[in-house]
Amino acid sequence: MLTLFAAKNTVAFASHIALEETGLAYQINWISFADGDQLKPDYLALNPKGRVPALVTDDGVLTETPATLEYIAETSGQLMPDTAFDRAKVREMLSYCTSTFHVNHAHKMRGARWSDDVAAQATMQAKVPQTMAASCAYIEDQLTGDWVAGAYSIADIHVHTICRWLEGDGVDIADYPKLHAHFGRMQARAAVRRVSDAHG
């Protein structure tokens, strides 16, 4: 049994979708960012970074979205393509999502990670629509078929999870036709609808 520690509508949404898609046995342990659960001792003992997700496995705890996604894919034998190059393209997009797309978004609400100055944090917030739009333009250019790397994969799940934040970040996904269509394909999946309902 796997236990996913998740907060609603955070990046843990991605690991939740992957679990729901694969049919692996799992349970969700919800934590609340509003209540600061991620900084309480019980949670920090699981994940000293104070972030989500944390995936508790029989072998130990895993953190970081790309790692939890690929663990779910690898242990289920699903959601990764067949060739080494296509797998690398999946990992390229996971890395882009976690190191650039998500980091751009984080400068809206989490600027205190990188500056102690409130006025400086406000200048970061102001730039978020621009950096998120640049990320969308990059991904739009990368999408050549229905999915990131041939077949549906964990890379599509990670992209979709961050695209759900675009409206709040001041970006209209309709400006990116291929990414917009990708969003629609993701929303049409039964597993994604179930997870979306659970996150409310």
Place this chain on the structure above:
Amino acid sequence: MLTLFAAKNTVAFASHIALEETGLAYQINWISFADGDQLKPDYLALNPKGRVPALVTDDGVLTETPATLEYIAETSGQLMPDTAFDRAKVREMLSYCTSTFHVNHAHKMRGARWSDDVAAQATMQAKVPQTMAASCAYIEDQLTGDWVAGAYSIADIHVHTICRWLEGDGVDIADYPKLHAHFGRMQARAAVRRVSDAHG
């Protein structure tokens, strides 16, 4: 034949070490950040992100350090552990390096990515010693043996590459005894010494 596009002493150092460790056939195509090569049309055609590394394979171009590292590991059958859980721990550290450790460092010289305000960028620079120290403390806590996940892997290579920047970021690695010893183990490897000499 693989061709790695690299700039000296950047994060492309990691992919360079992995190639040198595995014995795969490769060549280096040096580009100069000082000359702005990464933003010239020829390079942007390879990597529209204008960053390094870019690894040209027979199947196409790969970017993002975690993806290039694991492609080198997977195609060589080296530098990754034997179990799914240990592989996940390698990917967890790769993700941490690219999304947090490297991003903390980037706020020293690349603040313009996230704020257009020069004074705000200066406040980001001021916090870099603190955020890099926090990353070192996290990794110090994670290191329980000689290597990140059992055997020597691409995760050790990624950690080491960023640790080479610590002195310039105002952090004394000697304050983290396990990480310091890890740094010494890495420097003692013949492949790492050859790559270090090449980067000058």
